[in-house]
Amino acid sequence: MKTTDGTDGQKRRAGERAAEAVEDGDVVGLGTGSTAAHAIRAIGDAVDAGLDVRGVPTSFDARRLARDAGIPLRSLNEVDGIDLAIDGADRIDRDCTAIKGGGAAHAREKVVDAAADRFVVVADPSKVVDTLSHPVPVEVLPDAYTAVERAVAALDGEPTLRRAEAKDGPVITDNGNLVLDCAFGRIDDPTGLARRLSPVPGVVEHGLFVGLVDTAYVGTDDGVKRLE
Numbered sequence: 001m002k003t004t005d006g007t008d009g010q011k012r013r014a015g016e017r018a019a020e021a022v023e024d025g026d027v028v029g030l031g032t033g034s035t036a037a038h039a040i041r042a043i044g045d046a047v048d049a050g051l052d053v054r055g056v057p058t059s060f061d062a063r064r065l066a067r068d069a070g071i072p073l074r075s076l077n078e079v080d081g082i083d084l085a086i087d088g089a090d091r092i093d094r095d096c097t098a099i100k101g102g103g104a105a106h107a108r109e110k111v112v113d114a115a116a117d118r119f120v121v122v123a124d125p126s127k128v129v130d131t132l133s134h135p136v137p138v139e140v141l142p143d144a145y146t147a148v149e150r151a152v153a154a155l156d157g158e159p160t161l162r163r164a165e166a167k168d169g170p171v172i173t174d175n176g177n178l179v180l181d182c183a184f185g186r187i188d189d190p191t192g193l194a195r196r197l198s199p200v201p202g203v204v205e206h207g208l209f210v211g212l213v214d215t216a217y218v219g220t221d222d223g224v225k226r227l228e
């Protein structure tokens with residue numbers, strides 16, 4: 001039966017389906033954003049019901065939400081590995097290459113998601129595309145942002161310093177850095193672009209997630225579709 005709860009319902013179904021994959025004893029990477037938040041709340045409900053897990057949050061916000069949901073927390077340095085990471089995405093193609101960083105959390109997200117035995121993206125259908133063309137968030141050291149802007153321009157990208165909405169000036173990440181949203185138009189070779197962005201001095205991390213996502217759960221109006 002179709003429901004009328006819109007995008008939030010789609011996100012909730014995706015998040016809750018991913019949370020069902022968490023098993024007793026798991027160490028779980030807890031992603032950032034409104035879709036991952038549904039998974040965090042569902043894991044919190046399961047913890048209330050007796051599930052034994054430890055969560056590794058990917059951001060200040062994920063940590064706060066998970067703590068409020070009653071999930072025991074660890075930092076990445078305190079665990080030997082991560083069994084399952086659940087995180088949102090700004091765009092994902094049918095090969096499960098994703099662009100992340102809409103919440104400026106992609107540096108820690110990538111570290112946690114890449115450390116996981118299994119990484120599941122949760123998304124609503126507006127995130128699924130045939131070809132990636134969304135701007136790529138690039139976290140940069142504050143002292144290096146103009147140098148990185150020039151390097152991005154040399155890769156035919158158009159960088160825009162992300163500005164804060166409830167503060168004058170730029171967005172400052174949880175790591176104290178800046179974000180350049182870099183438009184490259186249609187990204188036909190995300191692997192090549194990722195390889196060119198990573199070594200630019202001053203780049204802390206970019207939001208292209210290539211070869212990291214195992215499965216995507218895409219919530220719909222009446223269920224969840226799976227991309228592998």
Ligand SMILES: O=C(CO)[C@H](O)[C@H](O)COP(=O)(O)O
Pocket residue numbers: 031032033034035036087088089090099100101102103104105106109
């Ligand atoms: O990458 C992210 C944060 O850095 C988010 O996962 C991404 O922006 C998706 O967010 P939402 O689920 O709210 O649409």
